[in-house]
Amino acid sequence: MTRIILWMKLRGVSLRLAPPVRLVVFILSGVFAAGAHAAGVLRVLAWPGYADAEVVRSFEQKSGARVELTVIDTDESLWQKVSANGGRDFDVMAVNTAELQRYIAADLVQPVDPARIAGTRRQLPRFRKLADIPGLVHVRQGRAEAYAIPYTYSTMGLIYDRRQFAEAPVSISALWEPRNKGKVLAYSGGAHSFSLAAQALGFPSPFRLQGAEWARAVDKLIELRRNVLGFYNRPEESVQLFLRHRVALMFANYGLQQLHMLRAAGADVGYVIPREGALAWLDCWAVTRGARDVDLVHAWIDHLLGDTASGLLARRQGLANTLVESDAGTSSDRIVWLAAVEDAPRREALWARIHSGDRATRVLAP
Amino acid sequence: MKVGIAVRLGLALALVGVLAAGLTGYYGYAESRAMLVAAAEERLLTSTRVLVRQLTVGLENTARDVCLIAEHPQAARLLRRADPAMQVSSERNVALLFQRMLETHPEYFQMRLIDAADHGLERIRVDRDVSGVVRIEGDELQEKGHYPYVFETVKLPAGAVYVSRAEINHEVGAHAGQGKPSLQVAAPIRDRADGPVLGLVVINVDLNGLFAQLAADLPPGLQLYLSNGRGDFLVHPDPGQAFAFDRGQRASVQEQFPATEALLTGRTGQAGQLVTTSRPAGREAVVAAFVRQHFTSLHSEDDFILGLSQPLAVVVEQSARLGGATLRIVVGFSALAVLLAFLLARALTRPLHQIVLAVRGYAPGLPSGRLPSARQDEIGVLARSIEDMQQQIRAQFDSLEEKQRALDRLASHDSLTGLPNRRLFLDRLDQALAHARRNDGHLALLFIDLDNFKTINDSLGHAAGDAVLCAAAVRLQQLVRASDTVARLGGDEFIMLLDGADDPEAIAHLAEKALRALAQPVMHKGQALQSGGSIGVSRYPHDATGATELIAMADKAMYRAKSGGRQRACFAEAS
Numbered sequence: 046m047t048r049i050i051l052w053m054k055l056r057g058v059s060l061r062l063a064p065p066v067r068l069v070v071f072i073l074s075g076v077f078a079a080g081a082h083a084a085g086v087l088r089v090l091a092w093p094g095y096a097d098a099e100v101v102r103s104f105e106q107k108s109g110a111r112v113e114l115t116v117i118d119t120d121e122s123l124w125q126k127v128s129a130n131g132g133r134d135f136d137v138m139a140v141n142t143a144e145l146q147r148y149i150a151a152d153l154v155q156p157v158d159p160a161r162i163a164g165t166r167r168q169l170p171r172f173r174k175l176a177d178i179p180g181l182v183h184v185r186q187g188r189a190e191a192y193a194i195p196y197t198y199s200t201m202g203l204i205y206d207r208r209q210f211a212e213a214p215v216s217i218s219a220l221w222e223p224r225n226k227g228k229v230l231a232y233s234g235g236a237h238s239f240s241l242a243a244q245a246l247g248f249p250s251p252f253r254l255q256g257a258e259w260a261r262a263v264d265k266l267i268e269l270r271r272n273v274l275g276f277y278n279r280p281e282e283s284v285q286l287f288l289r290h291r292v293a294l295m296f297a298n299y300g301l302q303q304l305h306m307l308r309a310a311g312a313d314v315g316y317v318i319p320r321e322g323a324l325a326w327l328d329c330w331a332v333t334r335g336a337r338d339v340d341l342v343h344a345w346i347d348h349l350l351g352d353t354a355s356g357l358l359a360r361r362q363g364l365a366n367t368l369v370e371s372d373a374g375t376s377s378d379r380i381v382w383l384a385a386v387e388d389a390p391r392r393e394a395l396w397a398r399i400h401s402g403d404r405a406t407r408v409l410a411p
Numbered sequence: 412m413k414v415g416i417a418v419r420l421g422l423a424l425a426l427v428g429v430l431a432a433g434l435t436g437y438y439g440y441a442e443s444r445a446m447l448v449a450a451a452e453e454r455l456l457t458s459t460r461v462l463v464r465q466l467t468v469g470l471e472n473t474a475r476d477v478c479l480i481a482e483h484p485q486a487a488r489l490l491r492r493a494d495p496a497m498q499v500s501s502e503r504n505v506a507l508l509f510q511r512m513l514e515t516h517p518e519y520f521q522m523r524l525i526d527a528a529d530h531g532l533e534r535i536r537v538d539r540d541v542s543g544v545v546r547i548e549g550d551e552l553q554e555k556g557h558y559p560y561v562f563e564t565v566k567l568p569a570g571a572v573y574v575s576r577a578e579i580n581h582e583v584g585a586h587a588g589q590g591k592p593s594l595q596v597a598a599p600i601r602d603r604a605d606g607p608v609l610g611l612v613v614i615n616v617d618l619n620g621l622f623a624q625l626a627a628d629l630p631p632g633l634q635l636y637l638s639n640g641r642g643d644f645l646v647h648p649d650p651g652q653a654f655a656f657d658r659g660q661r662a663s664v665q666e667q668f669p670a671t672e673a674l675l676t677g678r679t680g681q682a683g684q685l686v687t688t689s690r691p692a693g694r695e696a697v698v699a700a701f702v703r704q705h706f707t708s709l710h711s712e713d714d715f716i717l718g719l720s721q722p723l724a725v726v727v728e729q730s731a732r733l734g735g736a737t738l739r740i741v742v743g744f745s746a747l748a749v750l751l752a753f754l755l756a757r758a759l760t761r762p763l764h765q766i767v768l769a770v771r772g773y774a775p776g777l778p779s780g781r782l783p784s785a786r787q788d789e790i791g792v793l794a795r796s797i798e799d800m801q802q803q804i805r806a807q808f809d810s811l812e813e814k815q816r817a818l819d820r821l822a823s824h825d826s827l828t829g830l831p832n833r834r835l836f837l838d839r840l841d842q843a844l845a846h847a848r849r850n851d852g853h854l855a856l857l858f859i860d861l862d863n864f865k866t867i868n869d870s871l872g873h874a875a876g877d878a879v880l881c882a883a884a885v886r887l888q889q890l891v892r893a894s895d896t897v898a899r900l901g902g903d904e905f906i907m908l909l910d911g912a913d914d915p916e917a918i919a920h921l922a923e924k925a926l927r928a929l930a931q932p933v934m935h936k937g938q939a940l941q942s943g944g945s946i947g948v949s950r951y952p953h954d955a956t957g958a959t960e961l962i963a964m965a966d967k968a969m970y971r972a973k974s975g976g977r978q979r980a981c982f983a984e985a986s
Contacts, residue, residue, distance in 0.1 A: 227562070270554070270556075270557055271557075273557050274562055275562060276557060290562070397581065397583050398583050400582075401553055401584060402531070402533075402553030402554040402555045402556075402558075403554075403583065403584070404553075406550065407550055
């Protein structure tokens with residue numbers, strides 16, 4: 046009843062105020078309109094924590110456009126949303142460099158022009174050299190074009206218990222060391238696990254297994270299985286197991302986020318990039334093929350490279366931004382950016398058998 | 412519009428009646444509805460608790476099965492690898508046991524005996540398959556050391572039982588259980604109570620099967636929910652919502668039933684229960700009871716939250732019926748109240764109306780309207796009071812009329828003789844003249860003056876004079892017709908108006924009779940008083956036409972008679 050009355054009151058007020066409000070909005074939109082975005086709507090697809098409410102609000106004030114934010118939490122849901130209508134339902138999205146490749150292949154994204162984004166000039170040099178980051182620049186009709194602007198990243202290094210290691214482990218082979226048996230945690234995912242095994246075996250490319258490398262990688266992963274306490278899926282699961290079973294070493298699939306969580310839980314943990322290099326994901330902003338207002342998209346990306354958005358990313362999510370060097374020892378020469386793997390379904394199928402406890406002969410059986 | 416007291420009274424009484432009926436009905440309904448809903452909620456909660464109890468009993472039975480095998484000497488003997496021949500027979504026996512148990516427990520997917528050595532290699536494994544229960548052997552046995560049900564169980568003390576989280580079983584080669592919601596119940600195998608753990612026994616429980624059994628006993632219309640300690644649905648009426656976390660989505664009990672947040676936050680290992688009503692947009696509202704259960708006797712990785720829901724419509728169905736009955740009663744009583752109010756108002760206002768009519772129609776002298784004075788109540792008192800008042804008014808009016816008549820008489824008659832006085836005579840003369848003028852009529856005036864009156868008055872006193880005057884008045888009165896007037900003008904002067912008299916002889920004759928009458932002696936206190944009279948006659952229209960002139964003419968004629976010797980009558984003469 047009260048609600049109905051309130052609603053009627055509000056309705057009454059809004060009815061009475063409607064013409065003045067419209068006038069004020071009209072004047073304000075004139076005042077704040079930057080360029081031609083006055084009445085525009087920007088449809089953003091982002092991951093949790095990438096565009097907090099205050100970031101969206103300040104962009105709306107600055108540009109005069111309205112932001113429709115859709116938060117996704119898996120690569121698969123991102124793909125479904127963007128590919129559903131040929132990329133016409135959204136203007137801009139956050140996607141990692143490896144995933145980006147299938148969007149380029151399906152022509153769901155369009156090139157982005159870094160020159161139109163002032164914020165890129167404040168990025169760290171290694172994030173400005175887009176051509177050096179695999180998968181960002183593609184040559185189309187004789188022209189090299191960038192398809193995304195880096196935003197945040199994390200390495201997948203090793204987290205170790207400082208009380209159990211006198212010295213920080215230097216190599217991913219520590220995951221296989223018998224002295225750590227039963228005190229290792231690894232991630233249960235096919236693509237990354239094979240890349241990890243390939244790194245441990247010193248293969249030329251962790252993403253391009255070929256020939257006999259497959260069998261050796263399988264053996265290596267079975268070895269890993271026999272040395273670990275267990276495999277985790279979710280970051281909170283890893284933190285729980287780490288603390289409960291006094292784990293010494295963990296392959297941090299979620300990277301700095303897990304470090305952040307463990308430290309918040311009071312663990313005395315360190316983070317290292319192994320000498321083989323750490324696999325790393327780099328999430329970038331990409332413009333969909335169906336973007337309505339490309340200028341507005343560029344303004345959005347520029348806004349997120351500003352101090353507010355990129356600062357919150359570091360403070361709240363424990364994630365690195367592309368403006369300042371992260372303190373987690375992520376020197377550039379030992380980062381191995383994720384790239385599309387040679388045969389994702391095969392990796393997943395083999396991994397399912399390995400994880401289920403099959404021995405090598407059965408894993409490799411057809 | 413003028414609203415009468417009857418209407419107002421009737422309305423007020425009807426309003427009070429309707430209000431009383433309505434409020435009584437409403438509060439009665441609200442109270443009963445609350446009680447009905449509370450009772451329904453209590454039933455729902457009880458059903459949920461019973462279900463939790465069944466789940467607990469079911470899990471405890473499985474735990475007993477696991478312990479039974481883990482503590483069986485055959486199991487430890489098998490893992491000790493002492494005698495190869497004995498081992499083969501032990502394996503066969505345990506496998507047979509597993510097969511029997513799987514056959515008798517349809518809710519078991521798989522039973523295994525796992526070696527703590529060899530990276531948790533399965534030593535005996537019996538799976539349920541489409542074709543029945545099969546023993547898995549050789550190459551197909553897998554290493555499970557990295558699964559929580561192994562690395563958690565081998566750390567448990569003797570006699571303890573591990574219960575895993577409820578998850579979708581993604582282990583490749585798990586036959587019927589693969590890709591199905593499962594729960595692992597495991598117990599460590601030891602040689603002796605304080606010895607090292609040699610291995611473990613694991614039973615994979617078919618979660619859906621288990622709950623299908625539980626739900627089979629539920630009355631129709633109830634829906635079953637099960638969530639883990641984080642609120643993720645494991646069993647849901649909509650299968651798409653169960654195990655959403657396994658597909659990277661989230662479907663949680665606290666989203667659909669926000670009140671369950673209280674069961675979830677910071678309460679690991681604590682029991683709790685609640686009843687909530689959820690009104691999801693676009694779907695019918697449901698009442699749901701939730702119980703959080705922690706299996707204290709088991710080493711459970713997670714708690715369960717079990718819930719039962721029922722459409723709110725079903726819960727309040729009884730109260731809706733009650734509402735209908737209440738409404739009918741309220742309407743009935745309201746109608747009765749209105750009718751009673753109308754009758755009461757009429758009963759009260761009708762006598763009032765009667766009194767009003769009686770008072771309004773009251774006039775002195777007329778019979779008053781009928782008053783309800785026979786009543787024994789206040790209205791009767793009022794009516795009797797009004798009657799008394801009417802009688803008083805009537806009495807006062809009568810006496811007032813009497814006095815008025817007396818006053819009138821005094822004003823127009825001579826108090827001594829009772830004859831019309833000068834004023835009344837002049838009135839009558841005017842009327843008679845007016846009549847005569849209209850009809851060419853005639854009239855005559857006889858002006859009479861008593862003789863010797865002054866002498867009698869002076870010598871014998873006023874009483875004697877008065878007696879003479881009165882006798883003269885009576886005698887003169889007797890001479891004339893009723894239409895004629897005899898008046899006393901004052902002193903000893905009388906006058907007679909003879910209407911229609913014209914004939915001088917007849918007039919003279921009457922004057923003679925008058926003179927004779929006046930000449931008769933008057934007896935006063937034994938004395939004969941001798942008087943007499945002189946009479947002057949004037950006629951209309953013969954002598955004059957105006958009243959004053961006629962009187963003056965008669966007066967003059969009377970003086971001539973007096974001066975002519977008294978005891979005679981003279982006709983007026985033209986001067």
